[in-house]
Amino acid sequence: MACYARWVYHGRPAGGPPAPGATAPKPRAPRPRVIPDRCRHGHALDATNLRFDGNGVRYCRACRYVIEKTYNERQFTYRHDGHDVIPTRDGRRYCRTCNRGEQDVDAVVVERVVSGDRPARVSAAELEAAVVQLRLHQYPYSLIADRAGCSVRHAWWICDRVGITSTREVGA
Known part of the structure; x- marks a missing residue:
């Protein structure tokens, strides 16, 4: 059958289909490849x-x-190019800018927090902006905590992270 198909494929030459055994046998399947012991970088396979x-x-x-x-x-x-990225304890990197939502700070929310009328949802970046703004007006931490709706320690921690904890730094 294979010989006849080949004969038809070649345009049915006048000599007729080849005699059985006259054509070369089909190539045998390639030998199975041997899997090496190691990869090209030296890892054991x-x-x-x-x-x-x-x-x-x-x-x-x-x-x-x-x-x-x-x-x-x-x-x-x-x-996270240009963001505030810190390493975690297990060695991974953590982007504080994206997780705080700094790119989406709503100025109206910050003004409401500064005035003492805190909305129900305030992102971490908005809270931080309000605390820094209140501290720059030289309010004490207790008043900042009351207006922002956070603890005194949290208000101090935000100011410490920004670098405005003492009154000399604020008034300068």
């Missing part, structure tokens, strides 16, 4: 580290982890 993707291509889990970690670091740096 054992049962815990060797994986195959959906197309049957093998890969090293350790190398894939390094590639994904590098990619995620690049994305984090791109996304």
Whole structure:
């Protein structure tokens, strides 16, 4: 059947289809590939580290982890460029700007907090802006805490983080 199909494919030459056995046999399947002991970066390719993707291509889990970690670091740096990023205890990075919502500070909410009429929802960045504004007017921490609706310690902590805790720094 294969010979006849080949004969038809080649335009049915006048010599007719080839005689059985006259054509070259089909190539045999390639020999199975030997999986190396180590990947190109030196990681052992054992049962815990060797994986195959959906197309049957093998890969090293350790190398894939390094590639994904590098990619995620690049994305984090791109996304949080110019933000207030601090390291956490376990070594990861944490963006305080995004988690406080500094890019979405509503001036009306800050003015309401400063006047003592605190709305039900105030973001951390808005609270911080109100506390700093009250401290710059040289209000004591007890009055700041009452107007902002937070503890005295929290008001002091916000001012300390910004760097305006003493009256000399405020009045300068």
